[in-house]
Every structure is written in C-alpha cells, then in structure tokens.
Amino acid sequence: ALFLGYRMMKGKQKHSLSALDVMEAANSDAAVDLDHLKLLELIGRGRYGTVFRGCLNDRCVAVKLFSSTNRLNFCSERSIYSLLQPHDNIARFLSADERTAADGRPEFLILMEYYPLGCLSRYLSVHTVDWSTCCRMTHGVTRGLAFLHTELYRGDQYKPAVAHRDVTSRNVLVRADRSCVLADFGLSMRLTGSRPCRPGDDDTVSISEVGTVRYMAPEVLGGALNLRDCESALKQVDVYALGLLYWESFRRCSHLSPGEAVPEYQLAFQAELGNHPSFEEMQILVAREKFRPRFPETWKENSLALRSLKETMEDCWDQDAEARLTAQCAEERLWDLTLLTTHNHRYTHTHTHTHTQPQEDL
Numbered sequence: 001a002l003f004l005g006y007r008m009m010k011g012k013q014k015h016s017l018s019a020l021d022v023m024e025a026a027n028s029d030a031a032v033d034l035d036h037l038k039l040l041e042l043i044g045r046g047r048y049g050t051v052f053r054g055c056l057n058d059r060c061v062a063v064k065l066f067s068s069t070n071r072l073n074f075c076s077e078r079s080i081y082s083l084l085q086p087h088d089n090i091a092r093f094l095s096a097d098e099r100t101a102a103d104g105r106p107e108f109l110i111l112m113e114y115y116p117l118g119c120l121s122r123y124l125s126v127h128t129v130d131w132s133t134c135c136r137m138t139h140g141v142t143r144g145l146a147f148l149h150t151e152l153y154r155g156d157q158y159k160p161a162v163a164h165r166d167v168t169s170r171n172v173l174v175r176a177d178r179s180c181v182l183a184d185f186g187l188s189m190r191l192t193g194s195r196p197c198r199p200g201d202d203d204t205v206s207i208s209e210v211g212t213v214r215y216m217a218p219e220v221l222g223g224a225l226n227l228r229d230c231e232s233a234l235k236q237v238d239v240y241a242l243g244l245l246y247w248e249s250f251r252r253c254s255h256l257s258p259g260e261a262v263p264e265y266q267l268a269f270q271a272e273l274g275n276h277p278s279f280e281e282m283q284i285l286v287a288r289e290k291f292r293p294r295f296p297e298t299w300k301e302n303s304l305a306l307r308s309l310k311e312t313m314e315d316c317w318d319q320d321a322e323a324r325l326t327a328q329c330a331e332e333r334l335w336d337l338t339l340l341t342t343h344n345h346r347y348t349h350t351h352t353h354t355h356t357q358p359q360e361d362l
C-alpha cells in the first residue's frame with residue numbers, strides 16, 4: 001500500500017523511485033487496499049492465471065488472478081518477482097495479495113504494471129516493425145533473460161541465477177514505446193543459492209517437462225536434458241526458445257522484405273504443425289528430424305545484417321544444447337545488429353550524396 005501510495009503521489013514522475021524503494025516494496029508483504037481495486041477487463045487467460053486490466057485508486061494496473069488450486073504457482077511467481085525488481089526488461093511487480101472470492105474460497109492476486117500493447121505475439125500479429133525497433137524489442141527481451149540467468153550480489157541483496165522455463169512471445173510484454181519486458185515467472189526456477197534444483201529431486205520430471213510444447217527444446221522433447229548440470233541445461237533450454245522468438249519477430253521486420261509484402265505473423269512451427277501441436281508431433285519434428293523454422297523467401301539479400309541475424313538464430317536453437325549462445329552473448333549479438341544498421345542508415349545517407357561507395361546491407 002505504501003509503495004502504490006508513493007507512486008500515486010509522484011504522479012507522472014515514473015522513474016523517481018530509487019531502486020531501494022522498489023526492492024523494499026517488492027519484498028514487503030504489505031497488503032494493498034483491495035477495496036479500491038476494480039477489475040475492468042479480461043486481457044489474458046493462461047494456464048494458471050487469469051489476467052485483468054484493473055484500476056487501483058485511479059491508477060491502471062494489471063492483475064493476475066490465481067484460484068486456490070494454483071496457490072503454489074502464485075507463491076512461486078511472487079517470490080521470483082521479488083528477486084528481480086527493479087529491471088528495465090522485467091515486468092514491473094507492484095504487489096501481491098490474497099482475498100476471499102465470491103464462492104468463499106481464497107484467491108490470489110499479483111498486481112503489476114499494465115502494458116497497454118499486450119504481449120509480443122499479439123503485437124506482431126497486427127503490426128510490422130522496422131529494423132531498429134525489431135532489434136530494440138528483441139534486444140530488450142534478451143537483456144531481461146540475461147539478467148534472469150545471472151547470479152548477482154548487490155550489497156546485502158543476493159539474486160540467484162534463475163531459469164524462466166516458459167520463454168515464448170506470449171510471455172513478453174510490450175510498453176507503449178515498444179520496449180519489451182519478460183513476464184510470467186510462474187514456472188521459473190532458482191538455479192543457485194539455498195534451494196537450487198538438483199537432479200533426482202522429487203520433481204525431476206517437472207524440471208524437464210514444463211513450458212509450452214511449441215517452444216520446447218529438442219533435449220526436453222527427447223527426454224535427454226542433462227540433469228547433471230541443471231543450471232546450464234535449463235539456461236540452454238531458455239535460449240533455444242529465445243531463438244524461435246527472434247524468428248517470429250524478425251519475420252515481421254519490414255526492412256528485411258524490401259519492396260515485398262512482409263510475411264504474415266506466424267508462431268514458430270505454425271506452418272508445419274498448426275495451432276495446437278502435440279508433444280509427439282513436436283518430438284518428431286524438432287528432436288528427431290532436427291527441423292527448425294525456415295527463413296522467409298523475402299530474406300534474399302546477402303547482407304551482413306541478414307547473415308548475422310540468421311547465424312544468431314541458428315546459434316540459439318542449435319540441436320547441441322552446449323553449443324548454444326548464452327543469453328549474455330545473444331544480448332551482445334543483438335546489440336551489434338542494432339548498431340550495424342544505425343551505421344548503415346548514415347552510410348546510405350552519405351551514399352546518396354557522394355556516390356563514392358557501394359551501398360551495403362538492408
């Protein structure tokens with residue numbers, strides 16, 4: 001309550017809170033005054049939660065509602081969120097609480113910042129993006145994932161390395177300025193610190209078989225996840241899915257299909273397996289046949305940007321999990337791609353005036 005009140009007082013000065021304020025607020029169990037919370041519109045329905053756009057004392061918020069049967073998911077997501085605040089590329093957590101639903105059972109709420117443009121998948125299905133926006137969006141997701149994967153000591157705060165375990169374009173949210181944040185930590189798992197995952201735990205099966213089937217890495221589908229080095233293995237699974245997310249995003253990049261229609265938005269493997277691929281179908285296609293999404297016909301140019309981009313995707317979704325990029329390395333690659341084109345725009349500009357150098361890229 002304190003936190004939200006503070007934010008309210010500060011009005012539009014969104015970035016005036018110190019990191020410490022946010023950390024404290026995120027870690028406190030201070031209850032929000034739910035009497036003032038109004039749920040206005042259903043905006044998402046996932047496996048464990050129902051998400052509403054809501055309003056709390058005139059402030060627009062998103063509310064993820066868990067029924068009593070999903071209490072463990074709620075607890076887990078809340079505790080992961082507290083570890084991760086604040087970060088520019090992680091969805092902003094405001095508060096968590098419990099209340100009694102109409103049927104007399106408890107229900108659980110996670111309050112977070114409301115992202116008006118919704119999830120990345122939906123955004124891309126209605127909008128194309130230019131090169132620099134696409135780079136910035138995917139770079140942001142990658143930066144969020146790299147942060148998640150990193151073990152950090154900040155003063156007396158400890159942040160363990162965490163695996164997301166459900167990286168998909170539906171679990172990335174888009175800000176009004178089209179920067180992106182990673183969200184939905186309901187399946188996330190601490191990899192270091194006091195209670196990291198261990199092979200042979202009771203939940204070994206759940207360690208290897210969670211997430212969205214479409215984005216499951218070949219070693220998960222094939223039951224060959226390396227549980228001896230759980231930390232690396234689960235990070236590699238996240239990076240595989242990140243590669244698919246890049247493919248979905250850059251397909252919608254207008255600059256990569258110059259003079260041609262930008263391909264319609266597609267989920268990874270949608271062309272091959274449709275809207276509801278089964279585990280077995282995915283297993284055959286991805287684990288056994290080693291199939292990966294095809295690059296669109298319109299990506300013909302042999303430009304440096306396209307070559308680096310394709311290579312980055314392939315290095316993320318490599319069949320050999322250990323050969324994949326780390327999230328940190330993928331972040332650097334994406335950053336280089338962003339710069340490459342900023343440079344090219346200038347280059348192109350110079351070119352039109354001097355006609356001295358061949359135009360390259362994009």
Ligand code: ADP
Pocket residue numbers: 043044045046047048049050051062064091112113114115116118119170171173183184185186
């Ligand atoms: P689940 O764990 O059930 O998948 P998510 O946290 O992924 O729940 O939320 C489901 C959907 O709700 C997301 O894909 C997104 O479309 C929407 N959503 C979630 N949080 C927000 C938010 N803060 N702002 C806007 N839309 C959101």
Ligand code: MG
Pocket residue numbers: 046170171184
């Ligand atoms: Mg989700």
Ligand code: MG
Pocket residue numbers: 046047048166184185186187
């Ligand atoms: Mg989820």
